[in-house]
Amino acid sequence: MTYRPRFRQQLDGTACQSTNCCCTSHAMASQRARRGDDPNNQYGWPPLPKPIRNKIQDQSGGGCSTTNFPENERAVATLYRVDMLPRYNIPFSSFRSMIQSGRGAVVAIKYSVISPTRFDACPGFGGGHSVYVNERRPSDGAFLVYDPLADHRRAGIPQGPQWWPATLLKRAAEAYGGTNPGCIHASFTRDTEG
Amino acid sequence: MPKPVAPPAGASKAAHKKHAEEVLDYEPYKVKPQDMPDEDEVPDKHQGGPGEAEP
Numbered sequence: 001m002t003y004r005p006r007f008r009q010q011l012d013g014t015a016c017q018s019t020n021c022c023c024t025s026h027a028m029a030s031q032r033a034r035r036g037d038d039p040n041n042q043y044g045w046p047p048l049p050k051p052i053r054n055k056i057q058d059q060s061g062g063g064c065s066t067t068n069f070p071e072n073e074r075a076v077a078t079l080y081r082v083d084m085l086p087r088y089n090i091p092f093s094s095f096r097s098m099i100q101s102g103r104g105a106v107v108a109i110k111y112s113v114i115s116p117t118r119f120d121a122c123p124g125f126g127g128g129h130s131v132y133v134n135e136r137r138p139s140d141g142a143f144l145v146y147d148p149l150a151d152h153r154r155a156g157i158p159q160g161p162q163w164w165p166a167t168l169l170k171r172a173a174e175a176y177g178g179t180n181p182g183c184i185h186a187s188f189t190r191d192t193e194g
Numbered sequence: 195m196p197k198p199v200a201p202p203a204g205a206s207k208a209a210h211k212k213h214a215e216e217v218l219d220y221e222p223y224k225v226k227p228q229d230m231p232d233e234d235e236v237p238d239k240h241q242g243g244p245g246e247a248e249p
Contacts, residue, residue, distance in 0.1 A: 013240040021233050066232035087223040088230065093200035094217050100203070101210035108233070127234025141203060149236065177231040185230065188218075191211065 002135040003192055005031035005104075007160040008049060010148035016053050016064035021130040023049040023056070024148035025106040026072040026084065026187075028132040032104040033082040033189040043079040049148075055079055066128075069106070069187045086187035089180045092170045098186075099136045099143065102193030105186040107133050110175035114147075119164060121149035121157050128177060133169070133186075134161065141166040195220060 010024040011017045030047040038045040043055075055075035056067055069086035076082040084106070099105060112126030132146040142163040152159035173184035198216035201209040217223060 010236070011238060011240040017240055018235045018237075019233070021236070066234065068226075068230070068232050070226065085218055086226070087217065088226050090217060090223050091200065094198060094213065096203065097200040097205075097210045098214045098217060101207065101214040103214065111234075122236050122238050125234075125236045125238065127236075128231055129233050129236075138203075149238070153238075153240070178227050178229045188214075191214065193207075 003032060003035045004134055004144075004161070005029075005036070005132075005146075006046065007146055007150075008047075008148065009151035010049065011151060011153065012049065014050050014053075016050075019064055019066045020049045020053055021148045022067045022069070022072050022106065023052040023075075025130040025132040025146070026052055026076050028134075028146050029084065029104055029106050029187070029189050030076045030080045030082040032132075032134060032192060033084070034080060035192055039081045041081070045080075047076070047080055051079060052076060069185070072106075073187065083190060084187045085189075086185070088185045089183040090186065091182060092174065092184055095173075095184055095186055096136065096141075096166070098188055099133060102191040104132065104134045104189045104192070106130055107169070107173050108176040108179075108185040109169070109172035110177070111172070113168070113172035113175050117168065119145075119147070119150075119158060119162055119168070121147050121151070123156075125149075136166075137163060143169050145169065197222075
């Protein structure tokens, strides 16, 4: 069975919670990349959005501004000895195949695509967002998506990882700003399934 | 290097692993678009646990 990291919520009461989706997604990706194995260094374990944000501030500055794949990649490499592999404008079919190969991924999505669905975890929000995708279900092709906003903070908000239809994830990722037609941006973990 | 082509979903795991290596090696996919926006700020906030008042 594919290793499943613990779900982490973005809205955790910290100063940068509103812009921490990419940090939170990378926290979950980092735990997947190490299959939960503590690197036993001075930075602490398990991976959490706040130390990733703090490291980005150390390395790149920016306060609570929004973050990107390279910033998070550098931060988790230092904190958790995790090598993320960001790739841009890849066909969704290649993304699907890479998940099937044994990797997890942080995926950039446009939340307005999610808003009309039961997976909406932030009514009123429709901007750019990051989610962590852990695996694909062979029976129907659905993807296990860890949306950092899905913390059930009130009734109607989903809780934790959800199986999103492939068509929904595809549309949301392809709608992210600046992607080429039919392509998405994603940052992959190493292959954890040998 | 030619653009990698994904195997069908029903292909073997070995085929997906081979494709993954091709994707990771394909240089054009490593280039971050200059106009790629960061994610946006969400309007919602932490609503606390027991004992914390909602705004």
